[in-house]
Amino acid sequence: MLKTLRNAFKIPDLRRKLLYTFMMLIIIRLGAVIPVPGVDASIISSWFDTQNEMFSLFDAMTGGSFAEMSLFAMGIIPYITASIIMNLLTIAIPKLEQIQKEDEDGRKKIAKYTRYLTIVLAVIQSTATAIGFGRQGLITNYNIWNVLVFILATTAGTALLMWIGERITENGIGNGISLIIFINILSRLPIDLRILFNQITAESRAFVVTALILLICLIIFIAIVTFVVLLQVGERRIPVQYAKRMQGRTPVGGNSTHIPLKVNTAGVIPVIFASSLLQFPAIITQFFTQQEVTGIWGTILNFINYTTWSGAILYAALIIFFAYFYTSITFNPMEVANNMKKNGGFIPGIRPGKPTVEHLTRIVNNIVLVGALGLTLIAIIPIILQGAYGLSLSFLGTSLIIVVGVALETVKQIEAQMLMRHYKGFLKS
Template sequence: MNKFVKTLKNIFSIEELRGRIFYTLCFLAIFRLGSYIVLPGVDPSALTESSGGMLGMLNLFLGGAFTRASIFALGIMPYISASIVIQLLGMAVPYFQRMQKEGESGRKRINQITRVLTIVITLAQGSGYLYSTIPNEAIVINQSLFYPAAMIILTAGTVFCMWLGEKITEKGIGNGISMLIMIGIISSFPTAIIQEFQTQGFSILLVVELVALFFIVMGVVLLNAAVRKVPVQYARQVVGAGGKKRTLATGQRSYIPLKVNAANVMPIIFAQSLMFLPSLIAGVWADESDTARWVMQNFSDYTSFAYNATFATMILLFTYFYTAITINPDQMAEDLKRNNAFVPNVKPGEETSGFISWILDRITLPSAIYLAVVAILPAFASMLGVSSAFSRFYGGTSLIIMVGVILDTLQQIESYLLMQNYDSMMKSGNIKGRQNVATV
């Protein structure tokens, strides 16, 4: 406890870090306030609550703004969709690949294209949201005036959320876009745990649920931070070869950290976005076919065996697919060769690429199984009697996003603390230099 208090004191003793935390809290407060401002011309009492599926997941990410028909009803999700599209184009289209290699100028152009695509996606998603989610009885003004005005407001709200995310990244702490998603998820946690307490009461069952949640979170933290270290040896280099005395700098040993969960949460997002298709397609023939009715019934229930088996299988496939398109062993082997580095006992070039691919194939399988298990844990929790609102925190996309964002934020805070300690040691003169060269 004393160490925790000391760490807090150290955090708030650094002026820059204290200012960044303050800016982050202010920007997050603005985001949460906007999620409660309802679109002009909408009667909040006539709105219906989204129960599950993609709408329920979107509402969870947006902290309830989706079902409240707020000005931030779409939040940052169109920007996320645009970023995923640009990322996939960067892996397949040579034009975007060239921009990625152009350094800062290329990143600026990609960011500009992403912003424009965000507006286009917002207009498409906004029209679908207004016409399919907001009932006519909730609109209290002329509908011919409401829809154009609401489209402009929703688009402006998404652009403002995108600006908030960029400002958090620039002036705050952590990744701004991820912070906005995380705060939307966490905002529903107090309500969910209060509802669970009202349902279960202060009983052994509630204690068991909280203990199980704790160990699940710890497991996700461990697996999310797990890496496979590939050892790398840098070749020795001659320094001062033109003088009378030459020195040979000893080669350094390092490693390539290959994340076990390299795909992160993307396979779950891809699989979740496709899981509504079977019930949607089967609904066309539901009146004519028993099979179609069975598919529609089972794939509309996220606790059914068919739904979870299909969901887990798709996650396994998407994990291998996304890892394959995001990590290029050939490029990694080429970069090592260009920097005079090599993997011990492995020849540079093609053999190094094959060795890295061999490792990736073996660490991707446990990663895929882990993602599949985490994704279906909320269904098991719900079947065991946990309320639907509270069971969402037992796994799935929300838990992985929260753990990832919190870990990244803590790493940034730790880097500030290490820098502060380094500056203190430099001023006190406690650091001694050490040469790592051999005379030849």
């Protein structure tokens, strides 16, 4: 692997892209330690101590910026939310769908709308944070001017992260937005490991018992990483044959290819959707009161809390639902079948038209179920271990899916760059 890296740095343009990406990631980590003026970060830190693993995931995706209330406290989450909303709107609104299909100009318009929506969401999120936590002492001098400073600073931080992500995608290696989340989660890994180590060694146990627990945790970590890698790279390849036809005097077609359908088609989106939906009532409640909620609303909050059995079952059901939902809006079997038919393609043994649509739908449904169950297992394991043994394993769930997925995609891009220059890639060395 070191030889491959050395070969990569021998290529001038690839070396320039790698260094550009690396410098941008350094800027991101520097911005994560710049505090917002007039903020008492201890308020957020003490609040996080009383929350569960999902809030730790949110802090991890901001690289600890939210807990420290730094310039990048809102993180890149508003941009991700805006992108998801725009994807849904392009399906619901025919005008936006038409714009998206206008090649490069259409994509630029959708990207522009996404940026505007990102700023709006960042303002809403920062305003809710300033007002909700400002009354509890987050802002030292709680008045309208200091609230505006907080909103402007954190919104500007999100805008800067969005700009950096787009620049990495354009001039660097990999997807910029994904790499921002990747580096933020990795920056929290040493802290999470230290917390886990302190939890294990806090109780007075024999050295052999402590060592055995650490070994078991290491084995679990390696097993989950292996499972996540298999889940991310697994795919079902549907063979497609194109009939040979004549264009003028030139024969075209006649070749064979395949449609690659990933096992985990929806990625980490179902987990984020499910957790956000379950945590939204609790977050809203936290903004209005810090006391323990009782009565019917307290019963509802306890029921949907996924650290309980009822909440965990609901959490798993939502992950499976959103896996099917997101896959249905990103992969349209009817559109794929029509495109194949227009280009003279067909699946061997399946007639074009409706039978092809039914065949693709059946395969997609089976694959999505496997991927959704795998995502559910990965998301539930840290919750079970935390509830049974009180161990903080936040880095094993959703964070690990994101890190592994981004790492694999980035490596594939580097491989593609090197393959064009006849070098072996990371996965082949």
